[in-house]
Amino acid sequence: MSDEVATVEARVRPTLGAIASIFARYANTTFGGGSATIAVLKEEVVVKRPWLSQEEFDLNYALSRLTPGTNLLAFCTAAGWTARRWRGAVVALIAASVPCSLFAVMVTVFYEQLHGSAWFQAALTGALAAAVAIMLSTAWVFAAPHLRAAPLKAAVIVPSAAALSLLAHLTPVKILLGAAVVGLLWPVARPKPAPPEVAS
Amino acid sequence: MIKFLILLWILIKSTFTSFAGLASLPEVREELVEERQWITDDDLEQSVVITRTTPGPVGVYVVSVGYMVDGWPGAIAGWIAMSLPSLVVILLVGYFGKRAQHPRVGSMLQCVVLASASLLVLAAIPLGRDALDGPLTIGITLVALPLLLTRKVNTLWIVAAAAALSFTGAMIGVAQIERSGTLARPADSHPAAERPAVIGQAARHAPGFVTR
Structure with a gap:
């Protein structure tokens, strides 16, 4: 597993559009809850794109777990703030929260139809099986650097x-x-x- | 407008005093089900099932609750209540970020991350108990895990492939049963049709979900 991450000095300053794109794409499409989604985001903003250093990621993740409300949104806000201060925080928060909120309303509206659909439930079963793997791998991704250190x-x-x-x-x-x-x-x-x- | 403001206040109060997605459920239930009777326990249960069946944060259940109470204005109230507490983290990052190089702060963060990882494994157990109900789902997890650990495949593709596999498995299963003439309605044909009820039970045992 590659653990090559940027140092604070070497990290890249993302555009607001890039922040919106990454957080909208990954914060709204991952099953398994907040931590699993944060693990996916870590891969995107620490490993693939050096927007945050490993230390900044740890800081943001740990403090997001101690923030009231939804941990995932706190993490996105913290990551956006670290990358681009207030504008980054607001863009990341909106990108991470609006699409899933709209989706939740849509599912609420069509709940009865979806509830009775074997096809939807079958697809969901598979997605949740993947979510179990995501959660277990997330625990390893988060803990591994500290297990060694x-x-x-x-x-x-x-x-x-x-x-x-x-x-x-x-x-x-x-x-x-x-x-x-x-x-x-x-x-x-x-x-x-x-x-x-x-x-x- | 008054209903919107009351709902907004109730939801904000609940999310600001909880520290995880579903931890605000008891407060929301107390206010909206017991005191005001704007929704029922079944509605609340449904909103939890919905949040489990949609990707993203589990805290999004407050948007579903808001919509049930007051339509689109209620959904907006739910979104504000879900999002607003997140801004508190900026104060924390601003304070601790300046001290991140201090060894004790680094040690504190390290311990919180390690404890989070431990809790995450525990959280996967009830989900696995509900989701892994056959060879196909167990196989999906066993194949997905090394792929995720080696980071060879994007998570989105893994989730999409898992959903497609399960969907295809259900289709083949239904077709076989239909050929044997024992099934009339696809909705009754797959054990997964009962999934929301199962997920609902799991959600009921989620931290903070207290039904009195």
């Missing part, structure tokens, strides 16, 4: 989050806030002092 942290956080959800039935936001606190308190390795310059 901080294996000890991963060994503590990943099973703890699962246990808190399954056994203590904590809501996701409480688990994520807990993870944020653990991250803040985690011992930080002090940078090694630079070797003393040898007097010539």
Whole structure:
């Protein structure tokens, strides 16, 4: 798997039209919920088009999970803001939210017909099977860089989050806030002092 | 106009006080089903099914709810309520972005991303339990997973191919049954015809969906 991503300095400043195009296309057509869609967007805006660096992506994704409302839209807004500030944020938000809203209204209007259509349901079954794969691959795409960079942290956080959800039935936001606190308190390795310059 | 404003206030209040797509459901139900009786539990259930059957964020259910309550103005109220809280993230990114190089902030973000990945695997389990009901759907998942991990094929193509495969499978299945003379109506022929009810049950167990 390629993990070549841009650094903050090397990233490209997209046009507003490009932001609208990418977020409208990918935020409105991916099944599997917000995180799965964000994984697809990561491929588009971090790997294929260097609009965001890996660090900026992590920042946007983590903070979008701690923002009220819909995480996916928060991520799109944050990514748009990082790329083009306010105009980018507004364009990304509108592009990510208007088409799916219109589609939801259309399905609401024609719900009875679609509900009774075996063809629609069959196509949906296949799309949802793909969504399961998307969600699992998303978890790997998100976690992989950190599993390599901080294996000890991963060994503590990943099973703890699962246990808190399954056994203590904590809501996701409480688990994520807990993870944020653990991250803040985690011992930080002090940078090694630079070797003393040898007097010539 | 008054109804629009009340609906807008209720939906904004619900989305601003929740932290995931469906987490606002209890508040929405309390206000719109129990107190005002503008929609029924069945309508709310239907809106959740709709959001599961359409791509994009699950939070889009508020647009469907808004449309049920007040037509197009209600849908606009739902869209505003769904979108507005997202702008809060700009304040967070503005604050933490300046401190992103600090090791403790980096460590915090790392832990949140790792915990999110863990929760995502858990979220895939109930979806898989509902969606993977036969060899075809299991096969779709098993083929799609390595393709996604190797990034060799665009996700949109994978979703489209999966839908087309399942659709074709249903067509062939129906044709075979029709030839044997045991089926009159295609809508009753495929187990997937029951999918919305199943998805509805799964959605009912989604975090935050509380029916009292």
